[in-house]
Amino acid sequence: MKVKKFLIVFNLFLIFTGIFIEPSMSILQNYKSLIMGSDALISDYFIKGSIGSSFLNAGLVGMISIVLMVVSSHKFNVMSLSSVMLMSGFAFFGKNIVNIWPIIFGVYLYTLYQKKDFGENIPIALFATSFSPIVSEFLFVYSGNLIFRIALALALGISIGFVIVFFSNHIYKIHKGYNLYNVGFAIGLLSTLYVSLMKSYGYVFESELLWDYHFNLWMYGYFSIIFLMMVIIGLKEGSFKSYKELLKSSGYRADYLSDYGFSTVILNMGVNGLFTLAFLYMIKVPLNGPVIGGLLTILGFSGNGKHIRNMLPIFVGVYLGSVTKVWSIQDPSIVLSALFGTGLAPLAGSFGFLAGAVASYLNSSVVLNTGFLHGGLNLYNTGFAIGIVCALIVPLYEAISRKKKALIMNDGKKI
Numbered sequence: 001m002k003v004k005k006f007l008i009v010f011n012l013f014l015i016f017t018g019i020f021i022e023p024s025m026s027i028l029q030n031y032k033s034l035i036m037g038s039d040a041l042i043s044d045y046f047i048k049g050s051i052g053s054s055f056l057n058a059g060l061v062g063m064i065s066i067v068l069m070v071v072s073s074h075k076f077n078v079m080s081l082s083s084v085m086l087m088s089g090f091a092f093f094g095k096n097i098v099n100i101w102p103i104i105f106g107v108y109l110y111t112l113y114q115k116k117d118f119g120e121n122i123p124i125a126l127f128a129t130s131f132s133p134i135v136s137e138f139l140f141v142y143s144g145n146l147i148f149r150i151a152l153a154l155a156l157g158i159s160i161g162f163v164i165v166f167f168s169n170h171i172y173k174i175h176k177g178y179n180l181y182n183v184g185f186a187i188g189l190l191s192t193l194y195v196s197l198m199k200s201y202g203y204v205f206e207s208e209l210l211w212d213y214h215f216n217l218w219m220y221g222y223f224s225i226i227f228l229m230m231v232i233i234g235l236k237e238g239s240f241k242s243y244k245e246l247l248k249s250s251g252y253r254a255d256y257l258s259d260y261g262f263s264t265v266i267l268n269m270g271v272n273g274l275f276t277l278a279f280l281y282m283i284k285v286p287l288n289g290p291v292i293g294g295l296l297t298i299l300g301f302s303g304n305g306k307h308i309r310n311m312l313p314i315f316v317g318v319y320l321g322s323v324t325k326v327w328s329i330q331d332p333s334i335v336l337s338a339l340f341g342t343g344l345a346p347l348a349g350s351f352g353f354l355a356g357a358v359a360s361y362l363n364s365s366v367v368l369n370t371g372f373l374h375g376g377l378n379l380y381n382t383g384f385a386i387g388i389v390c391a392l393i394v395p396l397y398e399a400i401s402r403k404k405k406a407l408i409m410n411d412g413k414k415i
Contacts, residue, residue: 002262003076015059022052039133040207040376044289047210062088072119078257078303083123085300092289094379099132106161127183128164130380175390180343184383191374205375212288219287227273234267250349251305269302294339310349317360337367340382
């Protein structure tokens, strides 16, 4: 129940923030601009719409997600927290109140066909909206007949939703849970298939980089206050002791909500948020739509895998990449690689700091090339890249880990 109340309050706060920033009818016109057109990576809603309309959209998309959960009698849990926060986060760059519906409806049809509980599968439905830009692509970018465009957008979105549940369960075996963004990896593979088919019919995907480079210091203050409030709430409820225990966990297949309680999770969210803000400020990155999306994603997964100890190696790996490779740490794709790359946190927590940093170092290169495969239509591009990295290096890490354990058992001492 605490999770539901928190999500409602948080998303209402986003809505009120948007109205406060832009308290005029212009917010509706900017909201219309935000919805129309391409949503392929990277489409910063701060530029496509406005800052006010972006916050309004984030809050509305989050509230829609909560209402769907309530109506379907979904039992709020750690997956509810991560999926709704992800919806609000990506509603700053790519998801809106129009393009999310076909995919969600596709999952609903799948549950009807399989006679499953839609409420239990809502988190997967929400995660799967990472492919929502394909709906916008054919609704607003494709130049064909309007009825055909609508039919095609619905057909593609619904088909993705229909197959994603069982496909994501199958894909999980590849990375074994070391990639927190399992649906992102699954959508990455499916979107590559869809986009490849469309390209073979001559469709050309075009996108432009929309990235607000303006450094709004007040935005840092705004989120710092929010994260500090989370820390205070958590500490007030006496969760510091359990938080120290949480920090000892690897994050692998974790459910901090069940293990430590909501007060510890909200403390972890606040600390993770402040830690990430400090990193972003250090590398002088503006808090625009996509960056805020990354921030809220980190908060969302603070309930099932992420904490400052297993996120630090990920940031270090990306930073080392900026020193040794041809790109800058401030490049948009690299900033997002650092933020969303924290999906590797369970790997870092399980195999150690060096292993996590190496994985992040590799991922920062892979993520630059995976967008071409799906035409930028998979918003969880980093989740796709992480899946590829995990598929390649997890077997190696596991082999090394087994070798170390064998040596310890044989020698009776730690190697």
